[in-house]
Amino acid sequence: MSEINKAAVIGTGTMGPGMGAVLERGGIEVTLFDVSEEALEKARQGVEIARGILERLGGDRTEGGSISFETDMDAALKGADIVLEAVPEKLEIKKEVFAKFEQVVADDAILTSNTSGIPITKIAEDLKHPGRVVGMHWSNPPALIPMIEVIPGDQTSEAAIEATKALIDRVGYHTSQLKKEVPGFVENRVLYAIMRECLALVDEGVVGAEELDLNVKWGIGYKLSVIPPMQLLDVAGLDIYESVASYLNSDISTESGVSETITKLTAEGKLGLKTGGGLFEYTDEELAELPGKRAAALIAVRKTLDSQDV
């Protein structure tokens, strides 16, 4: 595998534009593909927002990066050293586009999927060169969250993994490499374990939604960004964890269904910010201001964490 200089990002919805902007800042020539001019118009706006975030974060910039936009997939893929797939989370669509990638790119180009949970082995199973297919799972929003999960399928080669990790390193992001694939990978498994317990506590009337958020934000949330779980165990003392876990683990939610609060609100069409309300209600002003305010706070937190040697 030669050095990665050209990338094709296939699918420019929520994730693609930010992924493209991060690669561009790392000196990569990026082509963003989507199925329509209308989708690309939105992608252009997404790229501008992501570029602005990267500028405010103030990390290194490598010369030579660029972004172009394409509705012709062959043209987008031509000459790509790596393909980043970010199409909808449906196996049929993923398989269809990966089959297309194989027809156009060089035999040694790396093919990655941003899937949130579809097995990489399944995406790669009908391909001629499944060894070069790697899970490269970015976190949303990709311009702000500097961690990417790298997931091997059963047939993924070491060389493909190493090339993907080298690219992540080059753009200044952190690789979290999994040894094998499991549903939801690591990030979403941990997040969903937290969500399940939080919702169970609200459903059982132990705590209100606002109080729950206050507790998590100023308790474990703030702390975990400096002292993550495995390190926290050493801080707490493994003997203390052992004795608390021995009675508490059996009381924590093992619910395999979905929280009744969520199923009820979903049925009522209360889906969160995108419908103006979900677990909380939002005024039009709040809806307009919240994303910017939260991005500013995340930028400030990330800068602080980057500057600390812990």
Ligand SMILES: NC(=O)c1ccc[n+]([C@@H]2O[C@H](COP(=O)([O-])OP(=O)(O)OC[C@H]3O[C@@H](n4cnc5c(N)ncnc54)[C@H](O)[C@@H]3O)[C@@H](O)[C@H]2O)c1
């Ligand atoms: N949204 C998130 O928070 C998030 C986070 C991490 C990973 N992911 C994963 O990233 C992938 C993309 O997610 P998203 O939220 O950006 O999706 P999205 O629905 O916002 O965007 C998908 C884009 O793909 C385009 N598309 C549809 N069919 C296509 C095809 N055949 N060829 C090329 N493009 C096509 C659509 O026009 C759309 O612009 C999914 O696998 C998702 O699970 C999403």
